[in-house]
Amino acid sequence: MVEFSSLIDPVYIATVVIFIIGLQRMSHPSTARSGIVWAGAAMLIATIVTFLTPGLSSFALMAIAIVIGGGLGYIAAKRVSMTDMPQMVAIYNGMGGGAAAGIAAVHLLGTTTAVTSVLAVVGGLIGAVSFSGSIIAFMKLQGWMRPRPITFTGQQFVNMAVLALAVACGVLLLGHPAWVPAAFQFYLPAFFLLSLGFGLLMALPIGGADMPVVISLFNALTGIAVGLDGFSFPTPNYAMVIAGIIVGAAGSLLTLLMARAMNRSIPNILFGAFGATEEETGTGVQGSMKPIEADDAAVMLAYSDTVIIVPGYGMAVAQAQQKVKELADLLESRDVGVKFAIHPVAGRMPGHMNVLLAEAGISYDRLYDRDEINQEFPDTDLVLVIGANDVVNPAAHRQGSPLYGMPVLDVEQAKNVIVLKRGAGKGFAGIENDLFYRDNTRMLYGDAKETIGLLIQALKKL
């Protein structure tokens, strides 16, 4: 086996290089698909050569664990619908964090040097935080937990106290075995429990609307944990170090870019408890919501020259994208110009809507970014908002609103607006939307898929 083990480092180096090429390819739409295939092949080979690592035992356990974890991960990922992708990214990221914490725990239990222990403690802390935080993110997006921010008085103090205690336990762990040998049994579990607790507390006050940014942040944290863990081995595992740090840096940048797309700062997202409280400026909303029937809405659509469709999470939940395409094609056959306005964070993640619409076969040249289309709304006859709420809320232009400053689609400037909505409730951010109360807005209630079906039927009869 000794001669085979000399393969490990060359293979790891190749793996890292292919990862970088893969990421590079993933950042261009035309090469994106090949990027993940490359990275996947590299990962497979790296996993195989790892079995050649000198001095390993428990191969059977290793193989069983890979089959269980890999199998479950594969099946779950294959079965989940495209709509649920964001929370799946969260949960798999959490698992990576958990694995990083596990590696740190094994190293801290075994014999380590001072330096590797420090890295194991830091890697373990970050990995555990990412693990529990990602699980909360998953539960909130999956609807197993209410997506509203969960807050209590003194929350930030409690959070900081838990973090400080975790760090203190970590420091005491490092002191072992010189002056706290007997207490080691206590500090190690305490360290991990407190770290897990901090991850949980960190994710609780974050509202569903901010979740994508936070998932991206946890993704970056897992990368950093993996990178630091790479150093905690007797001989550093540079594949882990480099791949982990690359993800940490890329993920941090991605987090910033996503936060910027929502015009929110990271501290604001983490500590702002967005949407927890209603606007202090009073009700502010005038008028009433005016409902419309599908037949009347179909007439409005048919006699418009230009229609802009604004899809949101409601469309994704109702799986209405196919029907939306059908509706758009039908309208175009009647010489109605149809465009799609895609807000950067419509849905639950940047690009989420583009993916869903592409899946339904709507070509990219019909999709427009916020910046491209915003000035077209005043000249548009009709805007059809399908299950979007916060991204079309004019309150974003009003100082004092929690949404103030968020770039939104200015649909209220169109001549008419029809909003497809499941019920009269608020958006994900929990903020009243005065668009719904405008004179030129009509509300079409019901499940998006059924409602669009009705619109199509009515249009065909016209």
Add this chain to the structure above:
Amino acid sequence: MDLTMFWISVYIVVLAAFTGYVVIRRVPVVLHTPLMSGSNFIHGIVLVGAMVALGHATTDLEKIIGFVAVILGAANVTGGYVITERILQMFDRSKKKQEKEA
């Protein structure tokens, strides 16, 4: 880890961080989700570390933790791959369609 090793490690970390930054720097918003998912897959490399940790584990407790870590790491790898692949498939197909129409 002596001082030379320490500084070599610092070089590696700095260069890796820079690489990650450069690779991601100019990404269209549309690709944010697939890239997040893709980088989520790449930190699945934690699997190889978990395997080594399990392989070197001596006590039962270490083995149990190592075993769980390998399960989690393997799920990160396969799940991350499949999700990213599925998301990117959408891009592929729509591109082909556009070409056909053109």
